Amino acid sequence: MTTLSLSNIQKSFGGNHILKGVSLDVQPGEFIALVGPSGCGKSTLLRILAGLDSADSGEIVINGREVSGTQAADRNIAMVFQSYALYPHLTAAQNIAVPLVMRRLTRTQQIPFVAPLIPGQRKAVAEIHRDVREMAASLKIDHLLDRKPGQMSGGQRQRVALARAMVRRPAVFLMDEPLSNLDANLRVHARGEIVELHRRAGVPTLYVTHDQAEALSMADRVAVMIGGSLLQLAAPQVIYDDPQHIEVAKFVGQPRINLVSSHAEANGVVALGTERCALANRGLAAGTSVTLGVRSEFVRVSRSGNAGLPAHVERVEFLGSEIIVYSKLDAIGETMIAKVTPAEGAGLGPGTPVRLSAAAEHIMVFGADGARLASAPLVKSAVKEVAYA
Amino acid sequence: MSPNAFTLGRIVRLSILSLGALLFLAPYIFMISTAGKAQSDIFTSSLNLIPQHWFYAENFAKAWSRVHMPTLLFNGVIVCLMILVIQVVIAIPCAYAMAKLKFRAAKAMMVLVMLGLLVPIHATALPLYVAFDRVGALNSYMALVAPFSISVFGIFLFLQFFRAMPDDLIHAARLDGMSEIGVIARVIVPNAWPAITAFSIFSVVAHWNDLYWPLIVVSDQAYATPPLGLLYFRAAEAGDDYGALMAATLIITSPLVAAFLIAQKRFVEGITMTGLKG
Ligand SMILES: Nc1ncnc2c1ncn2[C@@H]1O[C@H](COP(=O)(O)OP(=O)(O)OP(=O)(O)O)[C@@H](O)[C@H]1O
Ligand SMILES: [Mg+2]
8 A cells, every 4th residue: 555745845837936835735536627727737747756757846755765866667656648649550459558668578578580589579468458458457448459649539549548657556646637638528427437437447646627626526535736835735625615725715616706805894793795794713903904705605695685785687597506695785886696596596687686695604814925814703783693705 | 513623723733733743754755765776777867756667676785785874773772771771760750859858968969950951961061071081981871861860851851741641549558568779660750651651752753863972983994983984985985875874874863763653542641641630
């Protein structure tokens, strides 16, 4: 069982600080999804881990052994690339066999024509053929073994790339957006397959994606990386329900979280236009800027009564099982997104006056630096029962 | 409309192309014609394309017997092959390093390659000649081959080609356990055939037809390359026997023509370099 640990990895490209001290521990057999927006340094981190690039500072420890000085080939790490990077001139079977040939045959055993005369070579080659066929069978690509990459579809290439990476039973498995070139249906199907393969192989896996749905649905733990720092590493549910940073809250969740910026008044009261809300964190200095966040499914939209903040509907999107309501708060002019059931959303249309509210426990408060402030932020509204943020 | 229909535009285009082709082929056609003429035919006042007396057999026999054609052709093949192999073996790793590896002198090397492209062999011929003379290496295959062993043109061509190869392919190869030499031999070269073919054609044509350098370093007939042999032939034997001279020329150009006709498809492929797409 392999463990993997990164500590304080730093990397700059010509003055651009790309990785700003990334630390990460992967438990044996764990599946970790690394998500983040494009350009935040995910691929760079994987390349450093694999030994294809070197970090400016920091430690990489695999099974208790520091590997920073070790060559890529000797780290026993396999990687699936976004472009699959199959060898264009080799058939699928040959592609899958390459890592085995390089590892199991000695240099002389690889010489064409002469090699079969060397003792042990035939047996080793036969074993390689057998392993390739077994791997292909488990990924259901047996019928593709004689084709070259140019003659395969994207999904088929992705499987061959997966087979090539898995066939040598690596200590750590890295995947860099392996599904991003597939169409939506195939992607959902392949997700399940990769999780199943991972469960069977039990190899610690670092899976890079910028698709939050992929990350949340596949991983044991999700690492959210933004701007070269790991902002949070936690189980998918925790990442969604309890983000520790405003960027994490913004990145995860569809539609995105509602955010309203404001500032604290005395005794932790926060102003929202003419409304006042009280924070549990009374120690907040007056004048501190804060941002309140609430996920769209917790925003209640009501057309009657006077609880909540007055707003007007701008736009309604019907998605079948749910309805997304965009409405502008009268007090501050911010657009809020609410996800409601078709029954709740019936009769709403552009211009409908509504009142928005949310239960206190669902409202998150972030400080000016983006960090989450108190755990149970709003206790009660100073003015009304519950205010929306 | 079928693509083969002879519309007016197509006819015009085809005739212009044919005319151009004829213009470029004219000297060669004239050479073929002259190779079959008797001395008296050549020096008549009228210009005939078809020889009046068929003299091909005689002219070819003369050309074949008066100079040692097998030696010339053999020298040509050996020299071109040695130059090509050494050039490719040196240029490919060099271009690979410059295209895909990071090292501090990369920029300086790029400048040197560019400078190398600017300096013609004529500028360095004299110092090279003196050097070969000092080490007593004139009149040898070494003298014919060595100055061309590093082809900056080749490095430049491969560099452009390798730059377009995806980095991930090389990363995957390294993860699979290949050394840098292994990456070149197993991944780069098998995918670089279009570039290698194109370069081979340029190199072989240039050195097969080269007269300038062999003329400088070779005075012994045993090491003469085909164009040089032709020169001896004219000076020593033929005098003004143009029929035999043209026959000899035909013999020494025929290997290239044959090679081109056989490899025509790959030739075009190599020039347009559409190998790695799709
Ligand atoms: N070799 C390099 N030289 C200079 N800058 C680089 C190099 N490689 C990456 N970068 C920069 O580092 C940053 C992070 O790149 P990286 O490829 O790691 O992003 P990513 O998170 O994988 O994005 P994506 O989701 O689009 O794949 C980018 O701004 C990129 O421009
Ligand atoms: Mg990337």
